[in-house]
Amino acid sequence: MPPLPLAGGGADSAGGLAYNAPMLTDITEKEVQSEEERLLGRGQRYARVYLLTDCNNFFVSCERLFRPDLEDRPVLVLSNNDGCVVARSQEVRDLGVPMGVAVFKIRELIERHHIVCFSSNFNLYLDISQRIMRTLETLCEEVEIYSVDEAFLVLHDVSEEEAEEMAFKVRKTIACHIGVPVSVGVATSKTLAKLASHHAKQHLSETGGVYAVLNEVKRERLLRDNPVSEVWGVGRKLRERLNELQIETAYALSRCDLKKMRRLFSIVLVNTIRELNGEDVIEEGGTEGQAQIMWSRSFKERITALSDLEVALSSFTSEAAVRLRALKRYCRRVTVYLRTSLYGEGPHYAAEDTVLLDVPVADTRVLTQAALKILRRLYKPGFRYMKAGVILTDFTARRTFQGDLFRDSGEVDLKRLEEGDALMALLDKLNARERGTVYLGLAGAYAGDKRFTHKKQLSRAYTTSFEELPVLM
DNA sequence: TCTGGGGTCCTAGGACCC
DNA sequence: TCTGGGGTCCTAGGACCC
Numbered sequence: 001m002p003p004l005p006l007a008g009g010g011a012d013s014a015g016g017l018a019y020n021a022p023m024l025t026d027i028t029e030k031e032v033q034s035e036e037e038r039l040l041g042r043g044q045r046y047a048r049v050y051l052l053t054d055c056n057n058f059f060v061s062c063e064r065l066f067r068p069d070l071e072d073r074p075v076l077v078l079s080n081n082d083g084c085v086v087a088r089s090q091e092v093r094d095l096g097v098p099m100g101v102a103v104f105k106i107r108e109l110i111e112r113h114h115i116v117c118f119s120s121n122f123n124l125y126l127d128i129s130q131r132i133m134r135t136l137e138t139l140c141e142e143v144e145i146y147s148v149d150e151a152f153l154v155l156h157d158v159s160e161e162e163a164e165e166m167a168f169k170v171r172k173t174i175a176c177h178i179g180v181p182v183s184v185g186v187a188t189s190k191t192l193a194k195l196a197s198h199h200a201k202q203h204l205s206e207t208g209g210v211y212a213v214l215n216e217v218k219r220e221r222l223l224r225d226n227p228v229s230e231v232w233g234v235g236r237k238l239r240e241r242l243n244e245l246q247i248e249t250a251y252a253l254s255r256c257d258l259k260k261m262r263r264l265f266s267i268v269l270v271n272t273i274r275e276l277n278g279e280d281v282i283e284e285g286g287t288e289g290q291a292q293i294m295w296s297r298s299f300k301e302r303i304t305a306l307s308d309l310e311v312a313l314s315s316f317t318s319e320a321a322v323r324l325r326a327l328k329r330y331c332r333r334v335t336v337y338l339r340t341s342l343y344g345e346g347p348h349y350a351a352e353d354t355v356l357l358d359v360p361v362a363d364t365r366v367l368t369q370a371a372l373k374i375l376r377r378l379y380k381p382g383f384r385y386m387k388a389g390v391i392l393t394d395f396t397a398r399r400t401f402q403g404d405l406f407r408d409s410g411e412v413d414l415k416r417l418e419e420g421d422a423l424m425a426l427l428d429k430l431n432a433r434e435r436g437t438v439y440l441g442l443a444g445a446y447a448g449d450k451r452f453t454h455k456k457q458l459s460r461a462y463t464t465s466f467e468e469l470p471v472l473m
Numbered sequence: 474t475c476t477g478g479g480g481t482c483c484t485a486g487g488a489c490c491c
Numbered sequence: 492t493c494t495g496g497g498g499t500c501c502t503a504g505g506a507c508c509c
Contacts (some may be wrong), residue, residue, distance in 0.1 A: 013484090017484080059479090079477035080477060081476095081477085082480095083475065083476055083477065084474085084475090084476055084477060086478090087478065100476085100477075101476085102475065102476040103475065103476085104474075104475040104476080105475090105476085107475090119475085122478095130474075147480090207487085217477095260488080264485075266482095266483060267483075268482075268483070291480090291481075291483095292480075292481090293479095293480095294478075294479060294480075295478090295479090296477095296478065296479085297477090298476085298478085299475070341476085342476080343476065370482070386476095389478090417475095
């Protein structure tokens with residue numbers, strides 16, 4: 001009989017933070033057998049199982065859809081203004097190119113290995129993402145979209161075999177209908193499902209892109225095989241602190257005592273530990289919808305004139321307002337920030353400020369006025385600005401507002417507000433048909449201005465513009 | 474020459490109230 | 492020596508994620 005992988009205070013447990021190890025004495029042969037059955041989860045059904053579906057290097061996969069010649073070649077997708085790396089194909093990862101690195105630092109490598117670079121084509125990626133999510137929804141009733149390239153599918157009352165079968169079906173269907181490769185992790189908690197999908201991706205040839213960790217044996221193996229930094233929710237800072245406590249692996253973290261850890265860390269990490277033990281703590285996404293909209297850009301060239309910043313901020317605010325109306329929300333708070341470069345070129349300046357509006361609005365004109373008012377307050381001449389942005393927060397679903405005791409109620413002109421809503425609805429309708437048909441005031445001057453934005457290697461809008469449909473030869 | 478752009482959640486601390 | 496104590500709400504800032 002193989003040794004039982006019973007939980008115990010092994011060599012990698014975390015000193016004083018570990019659970020008390022169960023004793024392996026006084027156990028009968030029969031008890032050993034039934035324990036083994038339990039650990040392997042034979043015949044067991046699980047009340048709630050997550051399938052994390054994760055697209056493999058998503059942006060690169062999107063580009064490859066329309067460039068099948070790039071299938072086995074190294075491919076990169078760059079950030080706005082082609083500044084740094086935001087997606088890498090496996091071939092590029094294998095060359096040791098880290099995520100987020102500045103392009104100029106790897107220029108030589110790009111040339112030597114003939115790496116193909118694309119500017120980010122977010123309209124394309126978003127469209128492909130939506131197609132994937134719609135496909136997932138045909139396969140499973142309960143789909144929680146987590147990010148542009150990830151979604152949790154929730155299954156109820158299933159065995160390990162059934163869950164795994166479903167995972168393979170998801171992978172096959174997305175590959176067949178969309179053409180994007182996905183990895184699927186299967187577990188009883190979201191944190192474990194994330195780790196499992198990571199494993200599936202890392203060991204593609206053995207796993208076939210699917211990894212299930214429903215039974216104890218596989219769960220423990222997965223935790224032992226991964227450093228603590230691979231765990232969802234453990235970033236650089238937490239990793240450093242955990243390592244100081246000799247907690248190096250996901251397994252060591254999972255064996256920590258909850259009460260002791262709560263004294264040292266936030267509730268988030270305690271929940272993570274419970275999730276690593278298979279407990280479903282992060283059940284529903286929980287949020288009542290999105291809580292903020294941010295729109296910001298780094299500029300291609302440094303900007304010094306207030307009038308240029310006004311153009312940029314007007315454009316950013318219009319974009320954010322379109323999003324706000326798409327969410328069917330009104331907002332009360334507008335924040336604007338601007339800053340010079342972080343990389344020591346002349347004097348540094350960064351500032352932000354917020355205004356609270358009298359009435360929640362979604363009207364581009366009102367939001368832009370507020371944003372420009374803040375900008376003029378923050379702006380200082382003599383600095384070379386490299387980035388600015390606008391943030392909308394404090395959302396309401398309807399335009400309710402409290403009467404102001406010190407103000408004549410006649411000042412809030414309901415009719416005017418409603419006319420504004422109608423105008424915005426018309427504007428959105430026109431722009432939905434063709435982007436940038438109608439815009440307000442300054443905002444239109446942004447897009448075409450090369451000082452603000454620059455994309456050298458943009459692929460075509462294959463799926464969202466009739467002008468740029470792919471051509472079959 | 475060149476360094477992303479979105480988001481969420483938690484915590485600490487201050488203001489204010491009784 | 493010790494300066495009330497608890498609650499709520501708001502905001503700023505940090506950490507993390509993709």
